Amino acid sequence: MGNAKLWGLKKSPWVFHVAAASCNNCDIEILDILTPRWDVERFGIVLVGSPRHADALLVTGVLNRKSLPRVISVYEQTPKPCLVIGVGTCTCHTHMFECSYNVVGPYDKYIPVDVYIPGCPPKPEAIILGVVKALKRL
């Protein structure tokens, strides 16, 4: 049973894109990996519109006071088991917004993040590599 569950999760991770107030560069790179050139549907990765259908959350952007409750509520709405993948340097730490009054700090203070993909923005190859590493960790 456990093996079947793991196989299913590894072969069809459906992705929900949580844009938590990023500058949009990471979002554009995420859209890139869905284009015919990189075609992640080869690995069964599909972008879904509702967090209820998702197995992995792609979070982008630096976490601030406005987006924090939204990110936590999206994480709670996602059926478990689910992966959280932080795309971009902003998700690793507070990046260049460290001294801002509005920034509440890195993601893993609030939700468990499985893998970080640094880069501002990361290349599509780097995002695919990060997702592969996240799936290997399962």
Added chain:
Amino acid sequence: MNIVRILFQYIIFPGFLFTGIVGLFLTWIDRKVTARVHWRVGPPWFQPYADFLKLLLKETIIPEGSSKTLFLLAPLFGVVSMPILAVMLFSMNFNPTSTFVGDLIVIVYLLALPPIGIIIGGSASKNVLAGVGASREMTQYFAYELPFLVAIATIILKAGGSIKFGEIILAQQANGPFLYSISGVIAAVVVLLCIQAKLSFVPFDIPEAEQEIMAGPYIEYSGVTLAMYKLGRAMMLFLLPLFLISLLWGGFADWWAIPKFLLIIVLIVLIKNTNPRLRIDQALKFFWIGIGILSIIGLVLAYYGL
């Protein structure tokens, strides 16, 4: 013995298991052809099975404040009604002279059950977007049902007024398929477009328009319940082309049925990939005015024996 045979037919051979496995495989064909049209590689062949297995073993969330019983029962409408349709289609095609009363009207009602399940599920999930999706599904159902029924009336007229499925197939075996006449071609076009709308494939994917209302009625569904919806859709993708073949193209009891079936599937997928989505009012106008008038012309032509 008879009960065992009926249960075997319902659960294993043409019924639940067989229809489900073949239907999921057809969703792979759909995704692969879509990918090739996009100049992509596309998913591997086991992809729909992996999706289905993963959804079965995931957590199922029931949204707070929703109607629990209806929310959990609504996905079963499609999954329960489609195996009955499969048993009727197969037994009527392979044994058209049997005394089993395969009534076309029963089949039309069975085909109405999956949209009803979607409407109930969308309304029960207490989500604004799901409500919008359910109301669009309802409008679309009323839109395509009129030309669909007129096309079926055309077929009944051509079969000499018989509403028994076996007699329609026997009439085609005696005089050649209904498709090879003007009214038959018109009925086939109308039924093909209604199949497109019943499957909610792209020009008519208004109820679940991903870019406007996320997934429409399915938005709150997760885990097993979402898997049941996917399975019901996959079964419909298998059974609706078979329904078209047996009504208009001489039944599927011979090997020629396989190329016919694949042709219809690929045609549906190509229509899906080469058209933009209509608005709900455009779809209503398209079905009631354009396709509705076309189907009535077909009915009149069938009356004069063309």
